[in-house]
């Protein structure tokens with residue numbers, strides 16, 4: 001069939017059999033040469049210009065990075081962006097060229113210069129506008145002024161005073177998780193925390209955002225392969241973000257909507273169903289969507305209806321993987337680092353014996369457990385959930401960092417892993433998991449200036465209050481109630497960093513304790 005189609009276009013005198021049909025000859029003046037010759041020359045000129053005549057040509061980095069996004073794509077597909085960026089900075093210093101137009105900056109001054117200053121975001125972020133560019137959310141908004149307006153509209157939903165109202169629903173999720181772990185403990189079955197913590201993150205997001213859990217914890221399974229699908233989507237986002245125009249031909253293709261081809265994903269279906277149900281009944285508790293609706297009712301000129309859906313979708317995209325990564329980092333390192341789990345246990349058991357802890361530890365109670373808080377902080381530093389540089393764009397007039405001027409349009413990024421493993425900032429043992437570094441208040445105050453697990457400045461994670469509540473409550477409750485051991489204590493976990501660094505592959509066994517013993 002293919003052969004007959006090809007033959008119908010081939011001139012009479014052309015070879016017509018076997019492989020020759022599929023390899024038309026490149027004769028002088030043949031159409032192929034006329035088309036491909038200039039095309040390859042054009043490509044060559046682009047490569048030479050990018051490599052040798054760009055304003056960042058003198059900045060060292062991997063050879064492939066100077067031609068395009070090859071290095072970033074390869075790292076995304078293979079994983080290890082964070083480790084390789086650290087290694088590149090150790091080799092080349094503060095500035096490393098990681099693409100034809102992007103420089104990674106390893107010096108802490110970049111936090112203020114790039115993140116705190118309201119610079120435009122790199123075009124890569126547009127891919128976060130889900131399901132497509134009609135629904136621009138705060139994460140996908142590149143322009144700082146418009147971003148600040150959008151963020152102001154949704155801020156009341158993320159405020160601690162609002163999030164804390166959802167604490168009973170977080171309690172419910174923790175009770176369900178403990179019941180499920182109890183059953184696994186009784187049956188002597190393995191526990192895959194990469195799944196359970198992801199489900200915990202998703203179920204709470206559903207409750208807090210639009211008052212509907214996704215039901216993962218209750219069912220104890222990946223309903224509709226949602227988590228597996230989001231892992232694939234994470235790779236897609238990292239790759240396509242660099243060639244955003246392709247997105248309109250792929251997942252954001254209008255034909256997908258027109259012919260209703262968008263795959264039905266349990267996570268999206270649940271979100272749409274919850275919003276629909278609310279429209280019909282009008283009843284709702286004070287969740288994020290309700291806060292956003294109130295803002296829209298007060299300021300219809302300032303906030304569009306579609307920003308509400310956009311807010312729900314960006315939460316789902318941003319707030320589950322990250323939580324799973326942080327919780328896994330806490331438990332994996334706490335059980336593997338001599339003394340840490342015992343120290344946590346001692347602190348929690350003593351608080352329990354003094355009658356200071358509820359059945360599910362409350363957010364307020366967990367704040368009075370300093371070693372637990374230090375271990376959470378260390379988990380966020382040592383295995384930061386986001387392992388990708390945060391890209392910003394040099395504004396009109398350019399920007400000068402550490403005496404180096406970057407002209408307008410150059411993308412500059414700062415990778416939190418590079419900052420968090422800096423020995424000058426966090427001590428000679430920065431490459432070691434050590435919660436004790438946070439126990440000295442003076443030292444902690446100094447190190448806090450360089451902690452950017454939630455980013456910094458006007459793009460800082462608005463979900464950090466919720467995240468902190470989820471982490472504090474679950475870690476305190478589980479440390480008190482369960483013994484956790486790896487099935488094979490010598491087995492290291494695995495993770496491939498796309499945007500997030502979400503580990504897997506460290507199966508555990510758990511045993512429920514009698515409280516306070």
Ligand code: HEM
Pocket residue numbers: 138139140151314315318319320322323326385386390391452453454455456458459460461462463464466467
């Ligand atoms: C440990 C958990 C979390 C970590 C480490 C984390 C980290 C981050 C970071 C670093 C950014 C900024 C990225 C940048 O500058 O490009 C961010 C943005 C964001 N996060 Fe989180 N996050 C976490 C949990 C959450 C949760 C639970 C939610 C939802 C309630 C959430 C919602 C968002 C949103 C909406 C943005 C976009 C903010 C903007 O661009 O203005 N995150 N997060």
